[in-house]
Amino acid sequence: MxxxxxxxxxxxxxxxxxxxxxKSSDSDSDxxxxxxxxxxxxxxxxxxxxxxxxxxxxxxxxxxxxIFLWRNKKISAGVLGGATAIWVLFELLECHLLTxxxxxxxxxxxxxxxxxxxxxxxxxxxxHIPEVRIPEEPVLQIAAALRIEINxxxxxxxxxxxxxxxxxxxxxxxxxxVLSIVGSWCNFxxxxxxxxxxxxxxxxxxxxxxxxxxxxxEKAMIEIKKQYAVFDAKVLSKIxxxxxxGKKKD
Numbered sequence: 552m553x554x555x556x557x558x559x560x561x562x563x564x565x566x567x568x569x570x571x572x573x574k575s576s577d578s579d580s581d582x583x584x585x586x587x588x589x590x591x592x593x594x595x596x597x598x599x600x601x602x603x604x605x606x607x608x609x610x611x612x613x614x615x616x617x618i619f620l621w622r623n624k625k626i627s628a629g630v631l632g633g634a635t636a637i638w639v640l641f642e643l644l645e646c647h648l649l650t651x652x653x654x655x656x657x658x659x660x661x662x663x664x665x666x667x668x669x670x671x672x673x674x675x676x677x678x679h680i681p682e683v684r685i686p687e688e689p690v691l692q693i694a695a696a697l698r699i700e701i702n703x704x705x706x707x708x709x710x711x712x713x714x715x716x717x718x719x720x721x722x723x724x725x726x727x728x729v730l731s732i733v734g735s736w737c738n739f740x741x742x743x744x745x746x747x748x749x750x751x752x753x754x755x756x757x758x759x760x761x762x763x764x765x766x767x768x769e770k771a772m773i774e775i776k777k778q779y780a781v782f783d784a785k786v787l788s789k790i791x792x793x794x795x796x797g798k799k800k801d
Contacts, residue, residue: 606758620755631751638744717787718779 610616621627640646663678670677711720734742757764 606754606761610754619750620758621751627751631748634744634747638740642738642740642744717790 607616618627667677
Protein backbone atom coordinates (compact mmCIF):
# COMPACT_ATOMS: atom_id res chain seq x y z
CA MET A 552 0.00 0.00 0.00
CA UNK A 553 2.85 2.34 0.88
CA UNK A 554 4.59 1.54 -2.41
CA UNK A 555 1.38 2.29 -4.34
CA UNK A 556 1.04 5.65 -2.57
CA UNK A 557 4.67 6.42 -3.36
CA UNK A 558 4.13 5.72 -7.07
CA UNK A 559 1.03 7.93 -7.10
CA UNK A 560 2.96 10.76 -5.48
CA UNK A 561 5.75 10.42 -8.06
CA UNK A 562 3.20 10.56 -10.92
CA UNK A 563 1.52 13.61 -9.40
CA UNK A 564 4.86 15.37 -9.01
CA UNK A 565 5.77 14.69 -12.64
CA UNK A 566 2.42 16.04 -13.85
CA UNK A 567 2.80 19.12 -11.63
CA UNK A 568 6.20 19.80 -13.20
CA UNK A 569 4.64 19.62 -16.67
CA UNK A 570 1.88 22.08 -15.72
CA UNK A 571 4.35 24.38 -13.92
CA UNK A 572 6.56 24.43 -17.02
CA UNK A 573 3.61 25.37 -19.23
CA LYS A 574 2.55 28.11 -16.80
CA SER A 575 6.08 29.48 -16.54
CA SER A 576 6.40 29.64 -20.33
CA ASP A 577 3.10 31.52 -20.53
CA SER A 578 4.15 33.95 -17.79
CA ASP A 579 7.50 34.57 -19.50
CA SER A 580 5.74 35.42 -22.71
CA ASP A 581 3.39 37.77 -20.85
CA UNK A 582 6.28 39.68 -19.20
CA UNK A 583 8.13 40.09 -22.50
CA UNK A 584 7.77 42.81 -25.05
CA UNK A 585 4.24 43.82 -26.00
CA UNK A 586 2.95 42.01 -29.06
CA UNK A 587 0.06 42.54 -31.34
CA UNK A 588 -3.20 40.68 -30.86
CA UNK A 589 -2.60 38.44 -33.87
CA UNK A 590 0.87 37.47 -32.63
CA UNK A 591 -0.47 36.59 -29.18
CA UNK A 592 -3.18 34.43 -30.71
CA UNK A 593 -0.64 32.64 -32.91
CA UNK A 594 1.59 31.95 -29.91
CA UNK A 595 -1.28 30.28 -28.06
CA UNK A 596 -2.17 27.96 -30.97
CA UNK A 597 -0.57 24.53 -30.71
CA UNK A 598 1.21 23.33 -33.85
CA UNK A 599 2.45 19.81 -34.52
CA UNK A 600 6.19 19.39 -33.81
CA UNK A 601 6.36 23.04 -32.73
CA UNK A 602 5.92 24.20 -36.31
CA UNK A 603 6.20 27.97 -36.76
CA UNK A 604 6.40 28.21 -40.56
CA UNK A 605 3.58 27.54 -43.05
CA UNK A 606 3.31 24.07 -44.54
CA UNK A 607 4.59 25.37 -47.88
CA UNK A 608 7.81 26.60 -46.23
CA UNK A 609 8.22 23.38 -44.24
CA UNK A 610 8.19 21.41 -47.50
CA UNK A 611 11.02 23.57 -48.82
CA UNK A 612 9.01 26.09 -50.83
CA UNK A 613 9.31 26.52 -54.58
CA UNK A 614 8.05 24.12 -57.21
CA UNK A 615 8.41 20.87 -55.17
CA UNK A 616 6.17 22.29 -52.44
CA UNK A 617 3.72 23.51 -55.08
CA ILE A 618 3.52 19.99 -56.49
CA PHE A 619 3.03 18.35 -53.07
CA LEU A 620 0.33 20.87 -52.12
CA TRP A 621 -1.43 20.66 -55.50
CA ARG A 622 -0.90 24.33 -56.37
CA ASN A 623 -0.69 23.21 -60.01
CA LYS A 624 -3.22 20.40 -60.26
CA LYS A 625 -2.17 19.28 -63.73
CA ILE A 626 1.48 18.74 -62.78
CA SER A 627 0.60 17.13 -59.45
CA ALA A 628 -1.91 14.80 -61.06
CA GLY A 629 0.59 13.93 -63.80
CA VAL A 630 3.34 13.03 -61.33
CA LEU A 631 0.97 10.98 -59.18
CA GLY A 632 -0.48 9.28 -62.26
CA GLY A 633 3.02 8.45 -63.51
CA ALA A 634 3.98 6.93 -60.16
CA THR A 635 0.75 4.92 -60.15
CA ALA A 636 1.44 3.67 -63.69
CA ILE A 637 4.94 2.57 -62.69
CA TRP A 638 3.58 0.76 -59.63
CA VAL A 639 0.89 -1.01 -61.68
CA LEU A 640 3.43 -1.93 -64.35
CA PHE A 641 5.95 -3.51 -61.99
CA GLU A 642 3.72 -4.75 -59.17
CA LEU A 643 0.42 -5.84 -60.72
CA LEU A 644 1.62 -6.74 -64.22
CA GLU A 645 4.88 -8.12 -62.77
CA CYS A 646 7.14 -6.60 -65.41
CA HIS A 647 10.88 -6.71 -64.80
CA LEU A 648 12.82 -3.47 -64.79
CA LEU A 649 15.79 -4.76 -66.81
CA THR A 650 13.54 -6.31 -69.46
CA UNK A 651 11.44 -3.16 -69.77
CA UNK A 652 14.52 -0.92 -70.09
CA UNK A 653 16.01 -3.19 -72.75
CA UNK A 654 12.78 -3.22 -74.78
CA UNK A 655 12.55 0.57 -74.58
CA UNK A 656 16.17 1.01 -75.72
CA UNK A 657 15.69 -1.47 -78.57
CA UNK A 658 12.61 0.38 -79.81
CA UNK A 659 14.18 3.84 -79.45
CA UNK A 660 17.47 2.88 -81.13
CA UNK A 661 15.70 1.09 -83.96
CA UNK A 662 13.45 4.06 -84.70
CA UNK A 663 16.34 6.55 -84.61
CA UNK A 664 18.53 4.31 -86.77
CA UNK A 665 15.81 3.86 -89.40
CA UNK A 666 14.97 7.57 -89.35
CA UNK A 667 18.62 8.58 -89.79
CA UNK A 668 19.08 6.28 -92.78
CA UNK A 669 15.69 6.92 -94.37
CA UNK A 670 16.08 10.72 -94.21
CA UNK A 671 18.21 10.70 -97.38
CA UNK A 672 15.48 8.93 -99.37
CA UNK A 673 12.53 11.01 -98.17
CA UNK A 674 14.37 14.34 -98.41
CA UNK A 675 14.00 15.20 -94.73
CA UNK A 676 16.56 16.27 -92.19
CA UNK A 677 17.93 13.54 -89.92
CA UNK A 678 16.84 13.53 -86.27
CA HIS A 679 18.73 15.82 -83.94
CA ILE A 680 20.13 13.65 -81.17
CA PRO A 681 21.32 15.85 -78.30
CA GLU A 682 24.56 15.16 -76.52
CA VAL A 683 23.78 14.23 -72.95
CA ARG A 684 26.37 14.88 -70.25
CA ILE A 685 25.96 14.73 -66.49
CA PRO A 686 27.34 17.93 -64.94
CA GLU A 687 29.85 17.49 -62.16
CA GLU A 688 28.66 20.19 -59.74
CA PRO A 689 25.09 18.88 -59.02
CA VAL A 690 26.46 15.36 -58.52
CA LEU A 691 29.00 16.63 -55.99
CA GLN A 692 26.29 18.66 -54.20
CA ILE A 693 24.00 15.64 -53.95
CA ALA A 694 26.86 13.45 -52.73
CA ALA A 695 27.84 16.06 -50.11
CA ALA A 696 24.23 16.35 -48.90
CA LEU A 697 23.90 12.57 -48.67
CA ARG A 698 27.18 12.35 -46.77
CA ILE A 699 25.93 14.88 -44.19
CA GLU A 700 22.64 13.04 -43.71
CA ILE A 701 24.32 9.63 -43.44
CA ASN A 702 26.83 10.93 -40.89
CA UNK A 703 23.97 12.46 -38.89
CA UNK A 704 22.13 9.12 -38.94
CA UNK A 705 25.26 7.31 -37.76
CA UNK A 706 25.68 9.86 -34.96
CA UNK A 707 22.08 9.40 -33.82
CA UNK A 708 22.43 5.60 -33.87
CA UNK A 709 25.65 5.88 -31.85
CA UNK A 710 23.96 8.06 -29.22
CA UNK A 711 21.05 5.63 -28.99
CA UNK A 712 23.31 2.58 -28.70
CA UNK A 713 25.41 4.25 -25.98
CA UNK A 714 22.42 4.26 -23.62
CA UNK A 715 22.28 8.00 -23.03
CA UNK A 716 18.62 8.52 -23.91
CA UNK A 717 16.19 5.76 -23.00
CA UNK A 718 13.19 7.59 -24.45
CA UNK A 719 14.84 7.95 -27.85
CA UNK A 720 15.96 4.31 -27.71
CA UNK A 721 12.41 3.06 -27.11
CA UNK A 722 11.04 5.35 -29.83
CA UNK A 723 13.51 4.06 -32.43
CA UNK A 724 12.95 0.43 -31.43
CA UNK A 725 9.17 0.86 -31.69
CA UNK A 726 9.51 2.60 -35.07
CA UNK A 727 11.76 -0.14 -36.47
CA UNK A 728 9.40 -2.81 -35.16
CA VAL A 729 6.40 -1.16 -36.85
CA LEU A 730 8.41 -0.74 -40.06
CA SER A 731 9.37 -4.43 -40.01
CA ILE A 732 5.71 -5.41 -39.66
CA VAL A 733 4.71 -3.15 -42.55
CA GLY A 734 7.61 -4.54 -44.60
CA SER A 735 6.36 -8.08 -44.07
CA TRP A 736 2.99 -7.10 -45.57
CA CYS A 737 4.35 -5.66 -48.83
CA ASN A 738 7.57 -5.34 -50.81
CA PHE A 739 9.79 -2.31 -51.11
CA UNK A 740 8.13 -0.95 -54.26
CA UNK A 741 4.66 -1.02 -52.71
CA UNK A 742 5.99 0.54 -49.52
CA UNK A 743 7.67 3.30 -51.53
CA UNK A 744 4.46 3.91 -53.48
CA UNK A 745 2.41 4.13 -50.27
CA UNK A 746 4.87 6.68 -48.87
CA UNK A 747 4.69 8.60 -52.15
CA UNK A 748 0.88 8.70 -52.07
CA UNK A 749 0.91 9.82 -48.43
CA UNK A 750 3.33 12.59 -49.34
CA UNK A 751 0.85 13.78 -51.96
CA UNK A 752 -2.24 13.57 -49.73
CA UNK A 753 -1.33 14.21 -46.09
CA UNK A 754 0.29 17.71 -46.49
CA UNK A 755 -2.58 19.11 -48.59
CA UNK A 756 -5.13 17.63 -46.18
CA UNK A 757 -3.27 19.07 -43.19
CA UNK A 758 -2.97 22.50 -44.82
CA UNK A 759 -6.73 22.56 -45.38
CA UNK A 760 -7.72 21.38 -41.89
CA UNK A 761 -4.64 22.36 -39.87
CA UNK A 762 -6.59 24.02 -37.02
CA UNK A 763 -8.74 20.93 -36.41
CA UNK A 764 -5.77 18.57 -36.75
CA UNK A 765 -3.60 20.65 -34.41
CA UNK A 766 -6.37 20.78 -31.79
CA UNK A 767 -6.72 17.00 -31.91
CA UNK A 768 -2.92 16.57 -31.82
CA GLU A 769 -2.71 18.81 -28.73
CA LYS A 770 -5.20 16.63 -26.85
CA ALA A 771 -3.37 13.50 -27.99
CA MET A 772 -0.02 14.94 -26.88
CA ILE A 773 -1.38 15.76 -23.41
CA GLU A 774 -2.66 12.21 -23.06
CA ILE A 775 0.67 10.78 -24.28
CA LYS A 776 2.53 12.89 -21.69
CA LYS A 777 0.26 11.57 -18.95
CA GLN A 778 0.78 7.96 -20.02
CA TYR A 779 4.52 8.50 -20.36
CA ALA A 780 4.65 10.00 -16.87
CA VAL A 781 2.95 6.88 -15.50
CA PHE A 782 5.28 4.61 -17.49
CA ASP A 783 8.31 6.59 -16.38
CA ALA A 784 7.32 6.43 -12.72
CA LYS A 785 6.52 2.71 -12.76
CA VAL A 786 9.14 1.34 -15.18
CA LEU A 787 11.79 3.72 -16.52
CA SER A 788 12.72 5.24 -13.17
CA LYS A 789 13.52 1.78 -11.84
CA ILE A 790 15.99 0.95 -14.64
CA UNK A 791 19.61 1.79 -13.71
CA UNK A 792 21.16 4.20 -16.21
CA UNK A 793 24.90 4.51 -16.78
CA UNK A 794 27.66 3.06 -14.58
CA UNK A 795 26.58 2.27 -11.04
CA UNK A 796 28.20 4.27 -8.29
CA GLY A 797 30.10 2.43 -5.64
CA LYS A 798 27.99 1.52 -2.66
CA LYS A 799 28.97 2.65 0.76
CA LYS A 800 30.46 0.00 2.94
CA ASP A 801 28.54 -0.99 6.03
